[in-house]
Amino acid sequence: MKENRILEVNHLDLSFRLGSEVNHVIRDVSFHLNQGETLAIVGESGSGKSVTTKAILGMIDENGFLGKGEILFRSSQKGKDDEIVDLTKKDKKYMQKNVRGSRIAIIFQDPMTSLDPTMTIGKQIMESMLEHKKVASKKEAMAKTIQLLDLVGIEQPEKRVKQYPHQLSGGMRQRVVIAIALACEPDVLIADEPTTALDVTIQSQILELIKDLQKKTGVSIIFITHDLGVVANVADRVAVMYAGKIVEEGLAAEIYYDPRHPYTWGLLSSIPSLDGQDEEIYSIPGTPPNLINPPKGDAFAYRSEYALEIDFEEQPPMFQISDTHFAASWLLHPSAPKVDMPVVLAKRIAAFNERRSQE
Amino acid sequence: MDERKERFNRVQLRDSKQQEMLVGSTTPFLKDAWRRFTKNKGALVGLIAIGLIFLFALIGPYINEHAYNVLDKIHINLPPRVPFLEKLGIFNGSEGKYNPYIEKGFTNDYFWFGTDVLGRDLWDRVWMGTRISFYIAMVAVGIDMVIGIGYGMVSGFFGGKVDMVMQRIVEILSGIPNLVVVTLFVLVLKPGMISIILALMITGWISMSRVVRSQVLKMKEHEFILAAKTLGASSFVILFKELLPNIIGQIIVMTMFSIPNAIFYESFLAFIGLGLQPPLASLGVLIADGYRAMITHPHLVIFPTVVLSVLMLSFNLIADGLRDAFDPKMKGF
Amino acid sequence: MTKFIAKRILLSLATLFVILFILFLLLQFMPGSPFNDEKLTAAQQAVLMAKYGLDKPFFIRFWIYLQNVVLRGDFGISYAIKKDMLVSGIVIARLGTSIRIGLQALLLGVSLGVLFGVISGSKRNTWMDSMATVAAVIGVSIPSYVLALVLSFVLGYKFRIFSITYQVDQPLWSSILPTIALSFFVMAQTTRFLRTELIEVLSSDYVKLVDAKGVARPKVILRHGLRNAMISVITILGPLTVNLMTGSLVVERVYGIPGIGSLLVEGIQVNDYNVIIMIAFVYSALYIFVNLIVDILYGVIDPRIRVAKGG
Amino acid sequence: SPAKEDTEQVLRIAKDNDVSSLDTNVATDGLSFEVIKTFTEGLMEYDAEGNIVPGVALDYEVSADGTVYTFNLRDDAKWSNGDPVTAADFVFSWRRLVDPALATEYSYMAEGIMIKNATAVIKGEKPLTDLGVAALDETTFQVTLDAAVPYFIQLMTFPVFHPLNEAFVTAKGDAYAKSADALISNGPWVVTEWTEGTKIRVEKNDTYWNADAIKLDAIEFLIIKDYQTAALQFENGEVDMAKISADLVDRYKDEDFFETKKLGYTWYVAPNQLVAELQNENLRLALATSFDKSFITDSILHDGSNVADYIVPIGLATGPDGKDFRDGAKTFLSFDAAKALEYWNAAKAELGVDTLTLELLVDDAADTKAVSEFLQTEWQTNLPGLTVTIQVQPKKNRLQLMRDGTYQLGLTRWGPDYADPFTYLGDLFQTGVNYNYGRFSDAEYDALVQSTAPGGSLSTDAAARWVALHEAEAVLLEQAGILPTWQSGEAMLVNPDVSGYEFHVVGQPSYRNVVKK
Amino acid sequence: MSANVLLEVKHLSQFFRIDRHTTIRAVDDVSFHINEGETFSVVGESGSGKSTLGRTLIRIYDAHSGSVNFMGKEIGGKLNSDSRKFLRKNMQMIFQDPMASLNPRKKVLDAVAFGLDINHLSGDKDERLRKVVKVLKSVGLSEDHLTRYPHQFSGGQRQRIGVARALIMEPRFIICDEIISALDVSIQAQVINLMRRLQKEHGLTYMFIAHDLSMVRYLSDRVAVMHLGHIVEMGTVEDIYEHPLHPYTKSLLSAIPHPDPDAEKDRKRFVYLKGGVDYNIGTIRQLSDTHSILATDEEFSRWQQNDYSLFLK
């Protein structure tokens, strides 16, 4: 594992048993997370984003099982050399004691249901500190909790710690969830759609908050969302996921200004353009495939206007475009015909580029 | 890799079936529930057990030469004796060290479950009793269905003052000890089936109405109910066409729970002497009668109790299974 | 909170009044009189009816009774069971025993039920779950009198571990068997309900988040799962508690317990009106009281309700 | 403490019932009387053989016309507080019995034995002081009757006529007899513990005049309503005596601690003659003779009950000849299926029907339910064309229905109040009496019974009276006015170490001579 | 404005009484009109009263006060059966959650035909089927789907069924309550395109409730910004997006994330300071024919001078 990487997922395969069938939802997924960066994973519902992150925390539902693959995590200890552990080899107990909450923390999508309704938020924040012995006493934990609440921008934290979740607004609850995640000063923060359930004004505040926290604590973040606007806001790098595979990966600018995979094109095109009110918005036809019988070739081929014959037969490998930019599409094969991205998108990117050059 | 050029030809957007991938399973809800239900071993065992008991209740009394209501002044209080099994040392007609079949010379007689103090064949009585218990179960279901569902739906759906009044009534009904009311019925209307049914009617439906009410309260905020309202559906249509089908799962589960309750209730009434008129005998009556001789002739209580318990067990297992099957959250994958 | 309770109590009193009235009315329809002993002549019956004021019109009787109850706490005297004795004396003498054994059974049943419920809810689809479930279902499937007698036969007679009958001078020791017999149903119900609830709670988002915090599993289950699951379990425990505390005729009879369950049945059998009414009254009052407690408990466990009620 | 237990002789008796009152005037049920008998003593008492012997009375004189009884009381009889038992205590008690303010249920006993002015006093028409009782001096108590009552002396053993300590009763007021410390004793034991629904304990009364003859230090009446529990407790050695139900007899019938005893109850079916069909004598005879009574007594009840082909039970009364009423008396209506069929055919012809449906009303008690099912089958098999349905009702209701005459066939019983056949023949079947549920009415019967009644023509001629009573029974049963069925017994488990207990067909058991090894 | 006014709302209020002490003023004295054939959008944060407004218009709730004139008929007060029928026929609503708004136990055919059945418009069996198929086709579904249950569809398809159910009544006016927020990005576009196509084909008028401001900009003619039950600013898309005046509008607009990493890097966001404005004392002011705002004199003049120091951070 490279020096600056904190997490590396290699060729991960994961399936769920569904009665007699097997739902093969993560199919050979590889990506990495650098120290201190924000990696965004985008993709439509059901593409496997959440499952991937749950796999990292060892929290897959009972009916799920790992195939091949490894999840390498750099576990830094004070005064010792960094140790690299393969999280897929560790049991639940180890994960609970050494990883979850303390090293890798997670924020869930829905702040309304992520907090125990019967416990004060103070106790919920203190819980993991006490569990992982990050503090010496309850008093210290409380002091730290108040600090944390202050950090996530909750006013009058001394009063709030004694309140119950239902006494807080959605935005405040999400801040509490973030405070919980930060309680043990984790190395990695996974934010699984942390703003999808919030309205725009609060969403923007939370995004600011997360970015701010990263600046302050240097935590590495995996940010999951399907909102490309949000991604543009937070991500250093972006991985686009489709049907259990990463189909494109690159720096944010590379994905937005030089997308290569037809699915990424589709995603970017379906955002309404700001000027042309009369045209139809582009929409990706059809629905994602059922992964109980995953398609043989490129899973996106059936919905793609750019499909090649080979797409229906063979899975495309990751083609490298730059040091940091990869895409899995046969269109990048030297033998493939030259195709242009959708016109709307091309126009929009042109507009971006124009503005960028102006600045 | 096969790098033939033609493999890289562009193709038209395929309008394949894959395009229209169904989200979620294609099986209809009930079928899906049934599938989940049959996956539940306990529930399946319960279903089979009930099937068997039902079968025996139908044919049991006719498959031996005895009858449930014929007195036999000679063969009284005989313990169970079954051919073949007796060779294994069980069901050989002995009661402690004493074997009345041998002592009294009934060497050719076989009473599979033994006989009672009037020499009636317990096998036949148990299955006849099972019939009656099933009958009571049916009645309980009927009551639950009609009163419980109706009451719960009206109370939950209309809410406000209606709900408030109806809930007070329920509170009062549950506040009055059941026994007083039941006894009154039995005394005024003569003991028997009718009284038991009426007694069940007074309070038997309350838990069902509670469940239905809370389900309705939950459901009525759903958008499809609002949608029905915007389409101009009347309360009646919304209650019976929109709400009811959606809470039917819960209702079935609850019904399954109320069956054993009713059977139990009847046996309790039998115990305090408010049961059926002889020579009719439900399982409850048989147990209550057999109970009195439990340390003397245990077979009199064991067989009806076993049948009753298996019946209760089965209904409970089925109810549990159904609850899991109808509740997708609980799906046992 | 106090306001809420005061309101509830007021409402309860109204309910109690209605119940009392209905009971009175029901007894009015009860055939026979307390004085139809086979040796009494009609003239004597009339004398007795007059002596106890039972010959007065219904509403006047109700009014007098109500006054006695409200102003003097006087529930009248027994006509048959304990001739001329104050009903309140008899009932109170027995109520203590009933309530104590009931609460013992509740404690035992709920403790075991919670234990089994937690085991089967958190170790779903394992053999432990199956065992607990089967035990629970069997618990609700055997008639209580059969269970009670089997217990006393095996533990009291065969092995002589416990006393078969209740002994007033050894209230705790001699009530072990009845406590066990009564607790079975509670145990079973608690197990079943808790299992369902716990499974649901454990699959909720907030428990997932606690898991993600790296909190040890037992703590997750006890601190978060159980607490939230208990909210709905308490609903079923309410009525159950009342039934337990007001005694079970069956268990009382088998173990010779002087409780109010058997007293009620006897009262009904011999038309001892005042006994019936007072027990019914106590039952209703307990029912209402326990429900009030349940509601308050809700508030304690579930802060959402506490606040909504303006406490 | 266990040490004390060892040396103490305590008799523990399981009881399936609770006492309803320990007030001698107010009590009505068997157990209450049984307990009252342990701590009070009447003018007369029974001995082991059932003979009447003096109690508080040393002796008595009767006037020639049999209407004035003068009792001489023993002067060493004392209350447990040390007061002597005096004639005034009897006067007080008897007046209290008939006091309209107290309205005791058993005040009818005072009328039954025809105490002078009793009826008027009960009705409140005359003051209490007009009752025909008087304390001539401390130890002389006199009763004046309206007419000669043949069984008067015998009734002096009955607890309602026991003395009461006026000072004590008045001092306790309403609380009297409501708890152990509100009771006073003039009998062999004194109540020391009375726990609601559980237990009554009486301990030896040292002030009792005959205390030396009493061996038992204490008796405990333990209320255990479930027979099986009582039986198990007996087997565990926790109780010395326990009544058991018929269901348990098979378990114990060969044990040495199993005993049965005969009771004075006769069970019979009362056909309601308000029902037209049941006015047919042949039908009644058919019903009466068509069921196998011995199956009921030997197989269903097997508790010492015996077949009753009569109404006046064995052991109830001894005649002037010193023999039991039943000795040498006729029997009637024995089981005879062939004869029954003849009656039935005759009845059908007379009624002009081929089939008939009758309803049998019974109690919800276990035994009677089983008997009713047996009767149903026997009748239906032996009398083809007859259908019998069963209606089970709680006892109080059954009685009410029978009293109202709204039933067809009713299985009922009668327990004697005193040891004289009149308690059956006089109180039950005369035209118009209260307990004549079946509305049996026969002029000859009425005349015969009237002559034997207190004040009747034969009331002082014991021998002739006895003949008349036998004749009356014959009149009743030869036309099957009722259908006698069985005379009750009771099955008991008795600790073999216990001896000397006395049961009486009429009256309460006595524990005076009980010794426990 | 030359267009015909289809719906005119005056001083509409909707309060919910929670208990003796609390009443939620979900919609508080709002007035607006909607022209025939246009798309009128209502935006605002969660809880600002958008859904309540829609539901009050379609009479799921009875209005607390105010008048509603729809196609020349007053439908704000008590309805007789004629006007109720008129309303049901001409005004329809589509809901947010496509799964929750369909009865899970009903097949598509029955779900779509429900409105006809209830109002006895279905005619015979064939006619009913024909009508359903026609409307299904117009929303891009086919006959194959008639016998399926809602859970067998994707989110977008489900939402189309919801649309079909409303359309079959041939309404003039449809209230769309956040019909795309529960949908996936790639599917949102499908539904929006469909709605726009239907609008053109049938001359429909929409009231579009949403909080996705970029989508609103794309498809609306006029926009009302709601906050705490009040309409604080209202105008054409251009008025609102290009020349917002109210600080709340400004903060809303500043919060929209753009799919453009570079632009996002140096976006400036405004946080609206709660309590800065008391809506109850403000009055409606017209900025232009189309553009109006709720403000007091003082606020108005400050905002016009671009002085937002008291209101935005």
Ligand SMILES: Nc1ncnc2c1ncn2[C@@H]1O[C@H](COP(=O)(O)OP(=O)(O)OP(=O)(O)O)[C@@H](O)[C@H]1O
């Ligand atoms: N326990 C499970 N059993 C079976 N299938 C599962 C299970 N959990 C997830 N899946 C399936 O795995 C796939 C990926 O799910 P995942 O939750 O990772 O999607 P996602 O990309 O996070 O979507 P969303 O944006 O909706 O959160 C989905 O098809 C889902 O149905």
Ligand SMILES: Nc1ncnc2c1ncn2[C@@H]1O[C@H](COP(=O)(O)OP(=O)(O)OP(=O)(O)O)[C@@H](O)[C@H]1O
């Ligand atoms: N039936 C009701 N009873 C009580 N309060 C209600 C009811 N419906 C809505 N409210 C309250 O009215 C206010 C406005 O709610 P409404 O649903 O109209 O908001 P919204 O703008 O549609 O929000 P969202 O974007 O979350 O859908 C909220 O405070 C809400 O809690």
Ligand SMILES: [Mg+2]
């Ligand atoms: Mg997800």
Ligand SMILES: [Mg+2]
């Ligand atoms: Mg809304």
